[in-house]
Amino acid sequence: xxxxxxxxxxxxxxxxxxxxxxALMPWVRMHAVKxxxxxxxxxxxxxxxxxxxxxxPVLIRQICELVKGEVKDLWEEWTAIPAAELSPADKRNLLExxxxxxxDNLIRPNPRYHELLARRGYxxxxxxxxxxxxSFSKQDYLDLQVWFNLAWCGYTACAEYPELSELKKKGRDFxxxxxxxxxGVHRRILADILPRYRxxxxxxxxxxxxxxxxxxxTPLILDTEFAHRAMPLAVLPPRFSWPQxxxxxxxxxxx
Numbered sequence: 001x002x003x004x005x006x007x008x009x010x011x012x013x014x015x016x017x018x019x020x021x022x023a024l025m026p027w028v029r030m031h032a033v034k035x036x037x038x039x040x041x042x043x044x045x046x047x048x049x050x051x052x053x054x055x056x057p058v059l060i061r062q063i064c065e066l067v068k069g070e071v072k073d074l075w076e077e078w079t080a081i082p083a084a085e086l087s088p089a090d091k092r093n094l095l096e097x098x099x100x101x102x103x104d105n106l107i108r109p110n111p112r113y114h115e116l117l118a119r120r121g122y123x124x125x126x127x128x129x130x131x132x133x134x135s136f137s138k139q140d141y142l143d144l145q146v147w148f149n150l151a152w153c154g155y156t157a158c159a160e161y162p163e164l165s166e167l168k169k170k171g172r173d174f175x176x177x178x179x180x181x182x183x184g185v186h187r188r189i190l191a192d193i194l195p196r197y198r199x200x201x202x203x204x205x206x207x208x209x210x211x212x213x214x215x216x217x218t219p220l221i222l223d224t225e226f227a228h229r230a231m232p233l234a235v236l237p238p239r240f241s242w243p244q245x246x247x248x249x250x251x252x253x254x255x
Contacts, residue, residue: 026075034154041156081143098148113147212249
């Protein structure tokens with residue numbers, strides 16, 4: 001018999017600008033409504049599986065900060081702008097950024113989303129976004145705002161919030177109210193992620209592990225010369241050794 005241990009590593013770097021208290025990238029929220037939620041549900045539905053989930057402290061921190069409203073989500077703010085009030089710069093920003101999803105899995109299966117991508121073009125290196133901004137209507141931009149957030153909603157999100165499946169079936173001509181509903185679901189899921197994993201751990205269905213606080217390569221903090229153990233011929237930068245920082249990373253993780 002073969003015993004296999006599965007460890008799922010969940011990590012996001014710290015996206016928050018500490019001066020403005022703003023998350024500059026949306027991936028904590030997006031992965032919460034997709035993979036993090038789906039994996040918790042799979043663990044709940046298959047108790048015979050033995051899984052370990054590694055949640056990095058810097059991920060947990062960002063979830064807590066977003067849930068408590070201690071930081072702003074910049075991309076959520078971009079989504080919340082009424083389509084009728086988008087400036088030319090706002091529109092350019094949406095066309096540049098709101099197709100940042102897996103094209104094969106999240107965009108092409110949704111005809112309206114894929115239609116908007118095809119009209120924008122696939123290769124930003126050969127596109128003048130400023131020149132195509134006027135060719136998109138107010139409804140196009142509104143549908144793009146909705147689809148970027150809707151497409152990231154995973155199987156469990158759609159099962160637990162049927163309105164998401166209804167909106168995916170609707171496909172186009174979304175309203176501002178429907179956009180608010182999608183963002184509201186995102187917020188509810190984000191607030192529920194850590195309690196779900198806590199419940200799974202307390203029930204014995206999964207184990208939880210963690211890492212030093214910012215998920216550093218700890219041996220290199222202790223001494224960069226340790227790299228020669230794996231790469232004896234490597235040319236390294238000037239030696240760096242700061243074990244105090246490694247100790248702080250462990251202490252902060254425990255806290």
